[in-house]
Amino acid sequence: MEAIHITDVAPRDGLQNQPVHLGANDKLRLVQLLAAAGVRSVEATSFVSPKAVPQMADAAELLPLVHAALPALRCSVLVPNLKGLERAHAAGAAEIAVVLSATETMNQRNINMGLEQATEVSERTLAAAQALGLRTRAYVAVAFDCPFEGETPLAEVLRLAQRMQAAGAGEIVIADTIGSASPGMVKERMRVLAEAIAPERLAIHLHDTRGMAVANAWAALEAGIRRFDASVGGIGGCPFAPGAAGNLATEDLVLMAERSGFATGISLDGLLEAIDFAQERLQRPLGGRAIAWLRRQREKTNSSNNTSPETATT
Numbered sequence: 001m002e003a004i005h006i007t008d009v010a011p012r013d014g015l016q017n018q019p020v021h022l023g024a025n026d027k028l029r030l031v032q033l034l035a036a037a038g039v040r041s042v043e044a045t046s047f048v049s050p051k052a053v054p055q056m057a058d059a060a061e062l063l064p065l066v067h068a069a070l071p072a073l074r075c076s077v078l079v080p081n082l083k084g085l086e087r088a089h090a091a092g093a094a095e096i097a098v099v100l101s102a103t104e105t106m107n108q109r110n111i112n113m114g115l116e117q118a119t120e121v122s123e124r125t126l127a128a129a130q131a132l133g134l135r136t137r138a139y140v141a142v143a144f145d146c147p148f149e150g151e152t153p154l155a156e157v158l159r160l161a162q163r164m165q166a167a168g169a170g171e172i173v174i175a176d177t178i179g180s181a182s183p184g185m186v187k188e189r190m191r192v193l194a195e196a197i198a199p200e201r202l203a204i205h206l207h208d209t210r211g212m213a214v215a216n217a218w219a220a221l222e223a224g225i226r227r228f229d230a231s232v233g234g235i236g237g238c239p240f241a242p243g244a245a246g247n248l249a250t251e252d253l254v255l256m257a258e259r260s261g262f263a264t265g266i267s268l269d270g271l272l273e274a275i276d277f278a279q280e281r282l283q284r285p286l287g288g289r290a291i292a293w294l295r296r297q298r299e300k301t302n303s304s305n306n307t308s309p310e311t312a313t314t
């Protein structure tokens, strides 16, 4: 079976937008449950202004806890600027992600910079991270539609992705930040991008606002994409992008991929453990499209395991 690689972004993209703020120990527990489920990469937190995103104010406390508990886990952190990189490096980060939106207005709203400045800051941050020996990712956000400017021109997405590639980003993550893409659009855009960027460096980040995230993931697979961001339980949304709903749920992606002949290395039962925990802590129901079915499957397995042969025949 061909493998796909999944980065679970729930600890950052998921938790950054929740009304209930989790403490560092609960965040660590969530990451531990993800790792126990077989997830090999997470986006653990972000080193952004605590005024902008108070949910991530404990990044410097959390990251060393995660590294100590799970030394083999690939663990990326989002940094919007050089100050974020400095803070991440001081906390022992091994991998950072910069975030560049493909429109003027979205950069202004998200990181208080225009497009040109945001591009230069991302390039400088990538260069400085590489000089420190860190692995790097670069998000190209609002790569399909922008909540402020409408459909984002593909030529602009391509131009920025190529600039991030030239700046040495190890992985370029094309993000449907508000979850407005459709499968046709994903297939077309990812095919064009895959001609310019090596597939092992190209990833897609999807949201499920319109119920199309799994279909979009399939379209990306058809376009040759093998690297995905997803969020366990579909927890997610961007506080600066109006209308952005939850992310592509990791369990939906794993189920779709495994049923379609791709190996993920991730256990659905393990993901259910993580969802149960996050749901209890965030005090609201979580889960992607397949959650009810997954829970029923688990109940069936549990009840058949708990039934001894004698009682089964009575």
Ligand code: COA
Residues within 6 Å of the ligand: 016, 046, 047, 048, 049, 050, 052, 053, 078, 080, 081, 083, 084, 085, 087, 099, 110, 111, 112, 238, 239, 240
């Ligand atoms: N981490 C923590 N503090 C930071 C910081 C960082 N990465 N970058 C800047 N700051 C601090 C500055 O030190 C300054 O602090 P002070 O008021 O105590 O002096 C303050 O923030 C303002 O600095 P400035 O450079 O003027 O930033 P800004 O107000 O223009 O905000 C960002 C820019 C990028 C820091 C802010 O918009 C941000 O953190 N955005 C993140 C958005 C996000 O996480 N979106 C979701 C993920 S895509």
Ligand code: ZN
Residues within 6 Å of the ligand: 013, 175, 177, 205, 207, 236, 237, 238, 247
């Ligand atoms: Zn997102």
